[in-house]
Amino acid sequence: MTDTDPALPATLRQARPEHTRIAAEVAAHDLAYHQNDAPTVSDADYDALKRRLVALEAAFPKLATPASPAAKVGAKPSEKFGSIRHAVPMLSLGNVFADEDVAEFDARVRRFLGLAADAPLAITAEPKIDGLSCSLRYEHGRLVQAATRGDGFEGEDVTANVRTVAAIPEELAGDGVPELLEVRGEVFMEKPDFAALNGRVVEAGRAPFANPRNAAAGSLRQLDPAVTAQRPLKFFAYAWGEHSALPATTQSGTIEAFGRFGLPTNPLTILCRSAEDLLAHYRAIELQRAALPYDIDGVVYKVDDLRYQERLGFVSRAPRWAVAHKFPAERATTTLLAIDVQVGRTGSLTPVAKLAPVTVGGVVVENATLHNEDEIARKDVRIGDTVRVQRAGDVIPQIVEVVAELRPAGAEPFRFPHTCPACGSAAVRGVDEKTGEADVVRRCTGGIHCPAQAVERLRHFVSRNAFDIEGLGEKQIALFHAEGLIRTPSDIFKLEERDKAGLKRLANREGFGDVSVRNLFAAIAARRTVPLNRFLFALGIRRIGETNAKRLARHFGTPVAVAAAGTAAADPASEAWSELRAIDGFGDAAAETLAEFFADADNRAEWDSLLAEVTAEPMAAAAAASAVSGKVIVFTGSLERMTRDEAKARAEALGAKVSGSVSKKTDIVVVGPGAGSKEKKARELGLHVVSEDEWLALAEGRTVQSTEPAGEVDAAPAAATD
Known part of the structure; x- marks a missing residue:
């Protein structure tokens, strides 16, 4: 968070309703943005909303679930096109916004991998192109299929349209081209080409495109490939999906090979050796942003070593080994016309600001989040106030502050309703019996009525x-x-x-x-x-x-x-x-x-x-059948071959169920030095107890000999201490 961001709620209970409300807003915008190419907010407004989500989830990790829009990828493919199931999901990236977030990304990767603070760790940094994600499937070097990202698991078949894009080769060149290679990258339109296209569109009496990203998306998703052929689309390759082999063991080496194969790659991609290097490149790119011929909205950092990428894996729908460092939010000033209180599916009453239309970063904004009644009181937001609105990274805007000196005479503090605006039932704030703390959310008591x-x-x-x-x-x-x-x-x-x-x-x-x-x-x-x-x-x-x-x-x-x-x-x-x-x-x-x-x-x-x-x-099943899939695993004691996070992630990837306590339903107990009561209970129950090495053998499908009670086992990775 920066010093211009709204303050975070003090507790998880206070943060939860704001998180829930933003989640619903982003879901609606995702549909408009990814499927209809008709965004209801600007890219910056959308990012602003997601930025707030990321901040909330960073402060309160329990909010970071797959249900969060921060974990969502795109939208369901349109029925206008045939669909293509991605053999390897096309996932999105987590976002960071502050210098300390970049340092934490570097530190988090090191903690997960068990690397010392001074151990070598190379990370690539590349501009984040604001375009449309696309996957290109090459077999024996020839382009056979192209798809949009869609919802991350299934995209639209745009093969015929992609073949008209001059920047995308029909056939890969050079030595070392894999038999199968699914190249992923961004289709975009350069700013001068966008301006020329919009000029032609307006002359034809049609509504202009909102920005180059929407123009690129609309051009690639034309039902008639001949229309796409007339649009000046470009492409940068930066990743891959399914493949028979890779030409290198690093991110940077693989991207260099893509260039040799004839695929366009971004020349501003560099290799960094520290968080300080990453930030220096970010600032250099930010200074060049306005002069670049294409739109960017940040810089992407990726761990370079592909072995590390594999170990780090994914959390929810984003990789642990990569993150997008977004550019700062934009602001504008407008008038608060009204405050609408909306009722959610769990009865939560959520206030939404109705604003005099204002352009923030090229997009007209009319609604903004007010989070909850405590936030309204904290900022002393009143109807008629002049307010500053912020869009932080292409998401729904939020009110940052009130311009107090411009408050109209007679403006009264907003009275948050104590009855449901939909059914008239009492709307109450519950109290946590354990802490005695009032719930930040006021909820309708009408229930199903x-x-x-x-x-x-x-x-x-x-x-x-x-x-x-x-x-x-x-x-x-x-x-x-x-x-x-x-x-x-x-x-x-x-x-x-x-x-x-x-x-x-x-x-x-x-x-x-x-x-x-x-x-x-x-x-x-x-x-x-x-x-x-x-x-x-x-x-x-x-x-x-x-x-x-x-x-x-x-x-x-x-x-x-x-x-x-x-x-x-x-x-x-x-x-x-x-x-x-x-x-x-x-x-x-x-x-x-x-x-x-x-x-x-x-x-x-x-x-x-x-x-x-x-x-x-x-x-x-989360993974193909393994020796441990379906088994309940408990880790206890200190494990030395990997961190607890890595062990848990690997276990779940193999289909195991990781539990925090030992019971008669436990299948495997993995013990390390210092194991205490859990090991004792496991032995009393006659459970299958294995050492860290024995556990790793099970996880890798190797045969292991153990003197402990036998039983069929299911695979999962090991962890640290109780």
């Missing part, structure tokens, strides 16, 4: 990372709920039968037709079977985001087992409660909300009703 909560829960249920039902967007959900057609998630799967029996068919309603209704019913039918983790996430249980949903799905395997554990956990002295708490990373708060969910009769009835309509199948 609150229409705003019901609609938001339904929207969440059909969202991309939940059931992902195409054709059930915000407008459709709101309409169907208002007319009583869909009140609960299970109603969605009864919609077709109800429509057949109804007097007013959907196809006869305004805005619908036979084809659209048929497509909607087909999309619903296609989601009658979903992975258990998506099923759990879709229910919108507080604190059960994507990460905790995966933990539950991986640990219990079936909805029956989850329900049994959640029901029994109502008793904190029960074995079920202990089992939930033993799931690595699953905290008390998540266990409490899961138990509360199943203790509610209405929730349990909807759970059963939904399972009568859909099948929640076991979560897909």
